[in-house]
Amino acid sequence: MKAMIIETFGESSIFKLKDVEIAKLLPGQVRVRVKATSVNPIDIKVRTGAVPAVSPSFPAVLHGDVAGIIEEVGEGVKSFQVGDEVYGCAGGFKGLEGALAEYMIADAGVLAHKPLNISMEEAAAIPLVGITAWESLFTKGALKKGDDILIHGGAGGVGHIAIQLAKWAGATVFTTVSSIEKQAIVKELGADYVIPYRESSVKEYVEKYTDGKGFPFVFDTVGGSNLDQSFEAAALNGTVLTIAARSTHDLTPLHSKGLSLHVTFMLLKLLDEAKRFEHGNILRHITAVVEENCLKPVLDKKTFSFEEVGEAHDYLESGKAVGKIILVNKW
Incomplete structure (x- = not known):
């Protein structure tokens, strides 16, 4: 599959487009066809090496937020089936694959069904x-x-x-x-x-x-x-x-x-295998709030492709963005 990876910490220009192997599913995991992700300040901190305690090993696929469609369900997963639209903050940190790829393997416990009344892009803005x-x-x-x-x-x-x-x-x-x-x-x-x-x-x-x-x-x-x-x-x-x-x-x-x-440092639970399911529970509550039309994310007018992730990082760091910055998978 195609993925934007980093092989060292550094500036926004370090992202590279590469073909990487698709990993096999473990019990309790799902494979998501990634439709969109968003940029959070923690993604930039990971890229620059500012938070080594939560950073993945190289070569690394970054970004936690994901919205997409379930392509494969692992053993023991009861909450999702192939074709479900989902969202979550599922990886891009220590030991967990990120969203800047065609597919993302995620623990089913951190995901929730995407709210029916918003787009994939809007859903990708919410989780973290x-x-x-x-x-x-x-x-x-x-x-x-x-x-x-x-x-x-x-x-x-x-x-x-x-x-x-x-x-x-x-x-x-x-x-x-x-x-x-x-x-x-x-x-x-x-x-x-x-x-x-x-x-x-x-x-x-x-x-x-x-x-x-x-x-x-x-x-x-x-x-x-x-x-x-x-x-x-x-x-x-x-x-x-x-x-x-x-x-x-x-x-x-x-x-x-x-x-x-x-x-609150939400990554602590994401990195704790015994507690990360709490994030999926929270997202299910948030899905209900969104579907009540009581919550809607504000998106910046600019959107980027995955191959433009470096530009998206620069844009967030510029301070000019108003609303969440979204990246759309065009592969």
């Missing part, structure tokens, strides 16, 4: 960011109807899904964005209150929207120094959720406010 948002909001945060939540980076990959999931759950959503264009996007997604963070300090918007008390839930999808702002924005005994905590911080605010800090 959707699972991350779900785990953060509901598994870690136990967000429920009537809760108030501040979501930092509401127009981002995880953020725009989190807004929709929080609204579906019945929460009131406040979100920060950087531009007028992104203000329009998050309003359309259902955000109740939009905060242009470049025009307002944390103290100012906490005073405006909470009478200085802070938000009971803060979901930080940005990381870095923004995590300190999340601590500042949180209410007494509040919950801070984050997906980016590879940084050093003064934890005094956590102590003085009695805050809880929860970190």
Whole structure:
């Protein structure tokens, strides 16, 4: 089969088109005819060698998100049959084949049936960011109807899904964005209150929207120094959720406010053979939310072929994308 592979870590130009052998199915696995994938920041980190602990061995096929059609079912698989349309975040990391190929072998437990009311391209945009948002909001945060939540980076990959999931759950959503264009996007997604963070300090918007008390839930999808702002924005005994905590911080605010800090790194379960089925369970919930017309991914206007994966990586790193970047299999 054709595949885009890397044989070393490096710049976006290291991807090569090669013919590789199609591996045999093991029990519990399925073979998926790949229709589309998307680019996530972790894919770039893997390509550059920034996360060796989760990186596959060379030659490597990258990208976790996949949408496609079941071509073959392995022994013991009861949940899928040949011809089923599926999606998931299934590989591209340590010990797992990636999606940048004609076919992808995946553990059946990490996949779910594709929502009927969206395209393959839209489905490919959801898995990694959707699972991350779900785990953060509901598994870690136990967000429920009537809760108030501040979501930092509401127009981002995880953020725009989190807004929709929080609204579906019945929460009131406040979100920060950087531009007028992104203000329009998050309003359309259902955000109740939009905060242009470049025009307002944390103290100012906490005073405006909470009478200085802070938000009971803060979901930080940005990381870095923004995590300190999340601590500042949180209410007494509040919950801070984050997906980016590879940084050093003064934890005094956590102590003085009695805050809880929860970190989500969704790849940990994907790489754990005993727990990865939890991702398939989450995606089944997400499928239902999508089919209720309560969640729809935002896609960037530009799409790429698999052979243009280097350009897609460059585009994500440029910061110019608005919405998820999709790659379509044209082989």
